[in-house]
Amino acid sequence: MGAPDKVESQTNTTEKSCKELKCDCNLMWSMIQQMSTKRLCTLHGRNEGSIIPVFSDRARRISATYARFYLEKEDYGEPTKKGRFYWMALGAFASKTVACSLDDLRVPIIDPVFKGLAKGNLWLFYDISGWHWYYTRFRNSFDQCVSCRDASAYIKPVKDQVANYPWMDEALPKIANMHRHDHIVEAFDLVKQIESSRPGEDQERLKYQHLIAIANHEQGVILQPLIxxxxxxxxxxxVQRLRGIRSLSPKLQMAFTSACDIDDQKLKSEAPKETVLEDFQSRMQWITSVADIFHDLMQRQGAYMESQLNAMAGWVNMDQMQNYQPTYMFGAPL
Incomplete structure (x- = not known):
């Protein structure tokens, strides 16, 4: 997989002295990007691996990662601060929904949609997981370094890894090398307020505002230009909205369950028929409605919602092709 996520300094030959090693923002962002890389890989040795090949497996690992962030089960998480990464809980259900769509036999027959969903979900993960891992691992320098993320400037071993990400040549220019951060700054300012607040109405309001800030980044900065x-x-x-075809197409919905669907109508949201998915404003109207339902469920049925998040968190090592022997390292998309 390339370089380990450690940095070494040449041995100092002066007895009883120290050699200072300075980590700048770019080096730390490079280290963080490796965490995102490893999460979607099968490791073959200490620093070697290949990206898991099945699109829906990637989506379920992504769902697991988001759930683990919310539940504070990721490395450097703090269980006493559970709830601060509020979007991550909704993101877990969203990536699960993508996984279910990718497994739906009606989707792969339309190759641009099949690969578009896989591409958008993958690159959203590469982007959004990095901001969260940086904040949890290097919080003291987050404000200083948040504006310095630039995939084109990573240290060479990490740039070499990123160069083999699926759809890299298309994706990175469209998402500005994962540099755009206006909504991210807003969202993590809200995270800090959540951390310093007490449970109650004010904290719930902050969590909802954080969710919407990340949603604006997710939908406007990443998914809109990319897919x-x-x-x-x-x-x-x-085409899927056309009369006669709509009824044959997969439903556009979000089900708040670790399963692909649920009978209880109160636990899901189906997009209104007038939703124009490719239009940012139209899509955000539905997503805001989904966020409202999610927010209500998290407050009224928190135990149920966390049980579903814990179930999804268990997918972190999902790989249907674990016995498959790839002939490439981080190869091109299937």
Missing amino acids: YDDACFARWVW
Whole structure:
């Protein structure tokens, strides 16, 4: 997989003296990117691995990671601060929904939609997980370094890894090398307020505001330019809304369960028929409605919601092809 996520300094030959090693923002961002890389890989040795090949497995590992962030089960998590990464809980259900769509036999037959969903979910993960891992691991320098993230400037071993990410040549220019951070700054300012607040109405309000800030980044900064502005993807999404075809297409919905669907209508949200998925404003209207339902469920049925998040957190090592022997390192998408 390349370089380990450690930095070594040449031995100092002066007895009883020290050699200072300075880690700048770019070096730390490079280290963080490796954490995102490793999460979606099968490791073959200390520093070697290959990305898991099945698209829906990637989506379930992503769902697991988001759930683990919310539950504070990731490395450097703090269980006493559970709830501060509020979007991550909703993100877990969203990535699970993508996994279910990718497994739906009606989706792979439309290749631009199949690969578009996989691509968007993958690159959103590469982007959004990094901000959260940096905050938990290097919190003291987050404010200083938040504006310095730039995938084109990573140290060479990490750039070499990123160069083999699926759809890299297309994705990185469209998402500005994972540099754009206006909504991220807003969201993590809210995280700090959540951390310093007491449980109650004010904290719940902050959590909801944080969720919407991340949603604006997710939808506007990453997914809109990466997949929804793609003419081919947008055209096929439009086709699925046509009379006679809509009824044969997968439902556009979010079900708040670790399963793909649930009978209880109060535990899911189906997009209104007038939703134009490829249009940012139209899509955000539905996503805001989903966020409202999610927020209500997290307050009224918190134990149930956390049980579903814990179930999804268990997918962190999902790999249906674990006995498959790849011939590439971080190869191109299937």
